[in-house]
Amino acid sequence: MIVADVYRALADPTRRRILDLLVQRDGVTLFEICSVLTEAGTESSRQAISQHLSVLEESGLVHATKVGRTKVHRADTEPLREITERWPVDRKETQS
Amino acid sequence: MIVADVYRALADPTRRRILDLLVQRDGVTLFEICSVLTEAGTESSRQAISQHLSVLEESGLVHATKVGRTKVHRADTEPLREITERWPVDRKETQS
DNA sequence: TTGACATGCAAGTGTTCACTTGCCTATCGT
DNA sequence: ACGATAGGCAAGTGAACACTTGCATGTCAA
Numbered sequence: 306m307i308v309a310d311v312y313r314a315l316a317d318p319t320r321r322r323i324l325d326l327l328v329q330r331d332g333v334t335l336f337e338i339c340s341v342l343t344e345a346g347t348e349s350s351r352q353a354i355s356q357h358l359s360v361l362e363e364s365g366l367v368h369a370t371k372v373g374r375t376k377v378h379r380a381d382t383e384p385l386r387e388i389t390e391r392w393p394v395d396r397k398e399t400q401s
Numbered sequence: 402m403i404v405a406d407v408y409r410a411l412a413d414p415t416r417r418r419i420l421d422l423l424v425q426r427d428g429v430t431l432f433e434i435c436s437v438l439t440e441a442g443t444e445s446s447r448q449a450i451s452q453h454l455s456v457l458e459e460s461g462l463v464h465a466t467k468v469g470r471t472k473v474h475r476a477d478t479e480p481l482r483e484i485t486e487r488w489p490v491d492r493k494e495t496q497s
Numbered sequence: 498t499t500g501a502c503a504t505g506c507a508a509g510t511g512t513t514c515a516c517t518t519g520c521c522t523a524t525c526g527t
Numbered sequence: 528a529c530g531a532t533a534g535g536c537a538a539g540t541g542a543a544c545a546c547t548t549g550c551a552t553g554t555c556a557a
Contacts, residue, residue, distance in 0.1 A: 471554090
């Protein structure tokens with residue numbers, strides 16, 4: 306990974322699922338994310354998810370804090386503001 | 402290219418520049434995009450930009466219409482709505 | 498009609514990315 | 528202390544991607 310900006314972080318569907326999960330509830334550990342994704346049908350190894358979390362952290366979309374031997378994660382949608390500000394979403398242009 | 406969704410379309414910096422340009426002004430042809438990007442310091446070949454435009458079109462972020470022997474492009478930010486609706490941007494969480 | 502212009506198509510190449518594999522570190526319970 | 532738990536680090540692999548190269552197609556001006 307050269308550099309992990311917001312756009313590249315969102316480019317992977319598994320990372321988007323992880324972000325979905327973290328937006329729903331904070332303080333989730335790596336193993337909990339693994340469990341939820343496995344139950345949801347997304348078979349991903351612990352290492353794979355760990356690397357996805359690293360990308361999300363570098364992009365600023367996820368913050369993590371060490372708690373004992375676990376690491377709890379929480380989502381931060383602030384970096385997404387760059388997207389909406391760069392290209393404001395206009396109303397339907399279809400002239401019906 | 403397997404499938405070109407909005408997220409993958411935004412993952413490339415050159416495509417983001419093209420989208421910037423098309424948001425600024427509509428009806429731009431491939432050659433005009435090449436000229437503008439070259440002047441802006443982004444050396445990209447015509448073929449490269451053509452393929453980027455294909456990805457942007459497949460994602461729905463850009464629409465194109467054939468006009469004579471040229472093809473004019475215009476941006477459509479509607480697909481970006483999916484992003485903001487999926488992860489609403491919350492205000493700064495820093496409790497100052 | 499003929500040549501120049503604007504673009505499309507398709508195969509090939511090198512790089513980046515997602516994932517695995519194997520081992521290591523740190524923390525908790527007993 | 529010791530085993531189990533939670534996670535990290537780093538090298539290797541295969542696939543996807545960005546880009547090039549060469550040729551083909553269609554349109555306009557003379």
